[in-house]
Amino acid sequence: MRPVLLLVWLWSLAPTAMNIKVAPAVPDPPSAPSLAHCPKTCGDVSISYPFGVGPGCFRQGFDLICDTTTKPPKLFLGNTTTQVISLFPSGTVLASIMYTIPMVPGVGTYNLSWESPGRNLNIATYNYLAFLGCGIGVYLYHPDTGDLVGHCTVKCASMASMLLVTEGGGICNGMGCCTVTFPVPFRGFRVTIVKNNETVPQPFANITIKAFLSFRPYIFSIADLLSDKINASTVGASSAAYLSTVITDNPNCAKARSDDKTRYACGSSNCENVANGGYYCTCSGSSDDGNPYILDDCKQEYNHTLKMNCSRSCGSTNIPFPFGFEPGCYATRRFQLNCASNRTLIGRPPVKYEVTNISLDDGLLYVNKLSEFEDANMNYLSIYYGGSGYFGQQLVYGLDKSDLSEEFGVWRWSAANLTCENAKNDSAYACRSANSECIGVTHGKLYIGYRCKCSPGFEGNPYVQNGCTDIDECLIPNNCNGACYNLKGSFRCCPHATSFDPVGKQCTPDKRQNLILGVSTGIGSGFGVLALALGVIILVRRLKRGAQRKIRRAFFRKNKGLLLEQLISSTSESVTHSTRIFSLEELEKATNDFDPTRVLGHGGHGTVYKGILSDQRVVAIKKSKMVEQSEIDQFVNEVSILSQIIHRNVVKLFGCCLESEVPLLVYEFISNGTLHDLLHGDPGTKCLLTWDDRIRVALEAAGALAYLHSSAAMPIFHRDVKSANILLDENFTTKVSDFGASRSISIDQTHVVTIVQGTFGYLDPEYYYTGQLTEKSDVYSFGVILAELLTRKKPIFLNSLGEQQNLCHYFLGRLKDETVMDIIDSQVVEEASQSEIDEIASVAAMCLRTRGGQRPKMKEVELRLQLLRARRLPARTHKQELRRDGNTKPLLSTPVKPRSTSVAMAKNVELGIVADNPPSRTLTRCYSMEEEMAASSEFPR
Secondary structure, eight states: OOOOOOOOSSSSOOOOOOOOOOEEEEEEEEOOOGTSSSOEOOOOOOOOETTTTTTSSOOOOBBBEEETTSSSSSEETTTTSEEEEEETSOOOEEEEEEEEEEOOOOEEEEEEEEEEEGGGGGEETTEEEEEEOEEEEEEOOTTTTTEEEEEEEEEOOOOHHHHHHHHTTOOOOSSOOOOOOSSSSEEEEEEEEOOOOOOOOSSTTTHHHHEESSSSOBBOHHHHHSSSSOOEEEEGGGGGEEEEEOOOOSHHHHHHHHHHHHGGTTTTTTEOOTSSSOEEEEOGGTTSSSSSSTTTOOOOOOOOSSSOOOOOTTTEEETTTTTTTSTSSSGGGBOOOEETEEEEEEOOOOOOOEEEEEEETTTEEEEEEEOSOOOOHHHHHHHHHOSSSSSSEEEOOOTTTOOOOOEEEEEESBSSSSSSHHHHHTTTOOOOOOOTEEEEETTTTTTEEEEEEOTTTEEEEETTTOOEEOOOOGSSSTSOOEEEETTEEEEEEOTEEEEEEETTTTEEEEEHHHHHHHHHHHHHHHHHHHHHHHHHHHHHHHHHHHHHHHHHHHHHHHHHHHHHHHHHHHHHHHHHOOOOOEEEEHHHHTTTTTTTGGGEOOOOEEEEEEEEEOOEEEEEEEEEEEHHHHHHHHHHHHHHTTTTTOOTOOOHHHHHHHESSSEEEEEOOOSSBBHHHHHHTTTSOOOOOOOOHHHHHHHHHHHHHHIIIIIISEEEEOOOOOOOGGOTTOOEEEEEETTOOOEEETTTOOEEOOOOOOTTOOOOOHHHOOOOHHHHHHHHHHHHHHHHHHHOOOOOOETTOOOEEEEEHHHHHHHTTTTTTSSSSSSHHHOOOOHHHHHHHHHHHHHHSSSSGSSHHHHHHHHHHHHHHHHHHHHHHHHHHHHTTTTTTSSSSOOOOOOOOOOOHHHHHTTTTOOOOOOOOOOOSOOOOOHHHHHHHHSSS
């Protein structure tokens, strides 16, 4: 059976390596100067002996090849396709070993194998082999004995079942993926893959088998399973494994020392036996940051004598001793840093960190992790670094997982892995300043080593001679309330009438000032009692005001003040420049603390006050008696709707107050009551509204509703159109009010489903039965108002038999029977022509159609009323001239200012051009604000 070709690491093409003739290796172990000419890096990988590139740079069997034809260059083990990702100074290798095995029809068995050149690398037990495939069995054999040491099986189900595996965290559990671990360290491995006799569902049939060696858990992905190849773009750092260096030319340390000392790899470093044969070298004690395979590299003395002109900064980072950049500027090599592009780096492979800050007082390094490989296997790193490793134990927190290429953390570090007691007897004791002390560094129960710190009262660098200097506490602001005397390591603060005794180093009383002190104490006590009494009074008042503010703030939140603030602020500034949230204090001042003499009227739900704001505007302030949560929601809705509307025929809301138990609304002052009051106030008297006024009021109300439906930024459905919500100011100009039940919708919507709200007699029957609010619901309610204007009857009225009658049904029935003139208001019959009455009745009938789709839009209603008024204006002007000639009196009890009309104006109206402004009339105020606001509160929503 033909062996399957082996593909390695992330690229599918094997590197084209140059054939280099290997020269005889240098004597072992070499010295650092003898390796000075050797390449130190290949791409991003640092190279350390016994590995090396080129003649005389490696121990026999540890040669590497740097492929410079790729960008960046890649490093490989000898002439193999095993890529080296990182090299540790101790000889540990991070490498990539990957396989891609296409399924061949008719072939049921596939074999894989791997071993390092010279069999000088051990696969540690925390590494494992992962296999991606379907319907296969995997068998791992010992590379030397051929014994079966592990196996696993991979199955595949339907796509839905496989997706559940990834949703469960992607654990490699035999569904699409399985793993085989190494019971003991191996020098290599042999694997046989057997295709099982089972049916594999689509699309997983005949997929390519992938395998890789890894030290970290693999997160299963269906994309990896279906891919024809596997590389770092699919499995990332999971495809890398740690391999430990083994010197195999002798079976153990003793044999190596005795047989051939010139080939002994450890020299002056420690030698450790390997269980499956061979040995490896380590540094010992506090010098384990050197290379044990280089002669005397482990022996590093602590440097107390610094050379001159050492660089102490890199970019914005200050680098204090024992850290440094150049030789002679750091204590030992473990404290050596690198400065590259104004960034301070710890260049110790296999990872690189950027140092952003160094704290001597706390013994902390603030770092950013820049390596592509995050070194998630912290267990292995702790073994490698050890208790006195590069920076001792690491405490990493605050990781920012949003950027996996950079991690943020804090490391604890120590000067050496010694106790303070042992360190003080060592010539390499790091705490060099006279005013310093030794502190043990621990992480939980684990002892890391010791560090130095300046004694209390001193500051500076404890690691250099005379580095800790005295702190002058007297220069610290507000550190002493009296006379301050600085001492070495401390200070004394002497209060007034005392002086400092330098012998006793304490403050002593001044006898000459005792009498003055006594008199001053007595006088001070008297004033103190007085001040205490005044303070208590002021405190009580402040507490009361504070409690008031808390109560008002609580009411503000309860009344949804934060929501209203957001709604008002989010609306364009041009709309809401005059809409504001008043404080309770402002409205109390405007109403003279809600003086009863300012009351305009009482309604079923509250009281209306007349107020004068600080800018002299006269306003009406509505204060409810009781507010349910649903009414607060309507209140918020009304404020948000009114704050978005600018129209001359919509009542203007100046703002609101939310700091009382019930919300307060501040409106413009409207003096002539409501249309409901004028039509239905006293049935035995003549209405103040003439036929012309009724047409104009209907036109202005229709224009306001058409604006809400068609011209507002967001279409608005009023939902409670009725005569009680149409106000008239001093010029009898129409003002549509009460938007508590209104709804705004997006432009692309035609309706909104809501809880049915409205007033009986005006309520759209289609909306009542379906719950779907449309603009045609307002059209229906407006039709009822037109019927009111014609008949001067309430929407629900009592007929001659004393029974309740619905005006809509009554009006439409009369139209059908052609007896509608019998119920038309006598004043309308007197002032209007038959054609005008028929026109208004026709518009009302169209608005009152049962099906909303058959009703006209408010824009169409407005246009019909504009045309009627345009035809009416010339005739009315002619009648007024006749009355003046014949000394007849006008219909209204007060003079009416003449209006300018012309045929051209009437034509403009017919063409859709806006008509002339409504008439300005001088009228005595016939309805007070009291009656208007009280009536508004009496009509339910």
